[in-house]
Amino acid sequence: MDLYRPANPRSRGAGHYRRPGTSASYCGRTVEAKPSAPMYLNGVCQLCEKGEKRDRIAAEQTVASVAINGPSLAERAHVRYCLVGTGRRVHYSTGNDDTMCGREITEYTDGLDERHDMLCAPCINAAEKRAYARALAAASPLAAAAVGYAATVEAVDAEREQANAARLDRVEADAAASFAATTNAVDAVEHAEQTGAAIETVEDAEALYAARLVTEAEATDGTWRGKWIGEQPTAPEPIIVRVGFAPATLDRIHEQAAADRETYRAETDDRIAAEYRTYGASAPAAVQARIAARTATQVPDRRVIEGVIVSHNGTTPGTAPKHSTDPDARNALAALSPLRLAEVTDHTDIAAQPGEPDHAPAAWGFLIEPRGHGRIALYWVEAGHYVRPDGEPFATELEIGADKLRKAGWTIEPNTRRCVMAWRPE
Incomplete structure (x- = not known):
């Protein structure tokens, strides 16, 4: 390891070892940026010598995994090597795209090389604890179950974070599509009311409304129907159409449309709430309010047991x-x-x-x-x-x-x- 002189030296003195990645020595002094030649040094600082020796032995034990030709720390802890940004340090990761020191990884690697020749100290400590836990698990079936459960929780948490966004987006897209269908049904019923057409169901109203939209589109898109219709006068003569309809029929259509809207809204709210509960999240406040208002008037069916007095209804x-x-x-x-x-x-x-x-x-x-x-x-x-x-x-x-x-x-x-x-x- 190179020796450095203190910054702005006044005389020839002892050389110091610099802590990797810093501008300070092991004894706390600020040293020069470049190593010093032996001719300008007089011995080695004892504090720096002890600190360098301690770190070197720890690094050797980490690399050699304490046992000669034994498994490495990465193998004992069951982790992968990875890099963060353009840094020179190699980190450990459990495979969830984050380092064991809490940083987001850039890429996985096979280990140390000439460019990346140092290991992250916090990752080493975390990997040693993980390796120790796995060693205990190998000796105890119950501890092995606990370690396996912890690993499963880590994997499930990572998968849930990735799947939650996609799941919620899909729910919102389905809700938007269903809302668009309901809006189209309401427009169709209103169009049927305005035209006075004699229809029996919402499907008939939607078919009538779709035919009108297709006719308008063909007339304006230059199709044969538009050419056949031709240009219309700017002030056409008013056409009076007298249509007879039964008020009971329109009332029945109104009631059916209102019931369909309520049923669809209830099903959509229940599906959204169930999707949120599946991933441990709270449903939106508006959805919860509608469900509470709907269920407040509903009494769930309970099993009736004659001759039994219920004395507690809490939890x-x-x-x-x-x-x-x-x-x-x-x-x-x-x-x-x-x-x-x-x-x-x-x-x-x-x-x-x-x-x-x-x-x-x-x-x-x-x-x-x-x-x-x-x-x-x-x-x-x-x-x-x-x-x-x-x-x-x-x-x-x-x-x-x-x-x-x-x-x-x-x-x-x-x-x-x-x-x-x-x-x-x-």
């Missing part, structure tokens, strides 16, 4: 309010502490699909259902559902919950996939 964490005093459920909740618990009501159905009355999209966490005689069923619920969209169970989360119960003395039944069946300790 409780981890189990339904009707099971909140069950000793098996309370004992299991204590064993799961401090894991996340799902907030549910007595009507929550974790098998219900989005849009159904008993679906609870806000429920997220562990849910316990007592089965009697010391036996309980443990579920992991996300967005109100106990399985993934593809029908597969949340295996990692269920294994974590089973491990907590097992440590508390519960007996876990084997060969269960979508939930954990456990028996309370004697």
